Structure formats: C-alpha cells, structure tokens
Amino acid sequence: MPADSPLAKLLKSQRTWVGPDAKQRLAILRAAKSVAIVGASPKPQRSSFFVGTYLQQSSDYRLYFVNPMETEILGQPAYASLKDLPEVPDIVVVFRRGSDIPSVIDDVVAVGAKTIWVQLGIWNQDAAYSGEEQGLTVVMDRCIKVEHARFHGGLHLLGFDTGQITARKTLR
16 A cells, blocks of 8 residues: 555554553652653743643642743743753653654653653654653653642542633733
8 A cells, every 4th residue: 555545644643552541640640759841831821831830739749841942930940951950850741742752752761761741632653652662651642730630639520620720821
C-alpha cells in the first residue's frame, strides 16, 4: 500500500499507543517528589500557568519551571533547560507542540528523568513509542492537574475544587 494512500493516512492517524492506566498514573504521582514544567509560562491565560499554580498550592512537589525566555515564574526561578535544574525531576510535564515532543524526550533522557507527562491535547504517538524504547514512562494527552486533583480529592461531582474558576485575570 502506498504511504500516501488514503488508507495508509487513516491507519497512521489511528491511535494505537496506550499509556499507563489510572492505577499506574496514581503510582507515578504518589512516587514523585519533584516536577519540572517544560514550556511554563508567566502568562495567567496559559494552561501551564494554571497547572503550575495548582501544583504550587495543592501538592508537596518540588516544582521547577523551564522556559529559556523567562527568569521567574510564579515567584520561582525559571530555568533555560532541563540540564540547568538543581536536580533531576521525577516527572517532566510538557507544554509544547506535538512536533516538539521528540526533542523534549531527548532532553529528558539526557538528564536522566524517568517520566515524561505530555499535557492534555498534545499527541505524538511515534514520540511515545520512542520514549518507551529509551526507558521512559510516558503519559500523554492527560492533564497532570486533572489527574492529581482526581486522585487527591480536588475533583468533585460539580468540577474542580481549586478556588479558582479560570486562569485568566479579571480585567479592571
């Protein structure tokens, strides 16, 4: 079958990679002591800001922000890269495009981290397989905030109990 045929394209677009199940994700979150957020942003309207805020307020993780364009995020130092962190993080959370995931996986492997957590809405199946082949635990298309809240009592029948409705600041 030609690689550019409609059937080949459809088959390639199908998700066949399966990440850790709920029990495994809970174990990952419970075992972790440190989390690095790659693609962290100081902008309140960004998902990475909201997740960083939640993890700062609702977890005991040592939290590191990685963004080469920033010096501080949420009152903490921002690091240019994973190799600049003061320790190897247990979980590397990624807020980058799906096409950037392979290079982030290379960085994660290079620093010796064991888990890469690719945020909700970001998918790169080939990168997931590659990460696993290199010994990483890969969580993909899942929000670490949602999973943490779900497992730690912050997700209720009517939604999140974070005390914050939106990541956006009110306009005055």
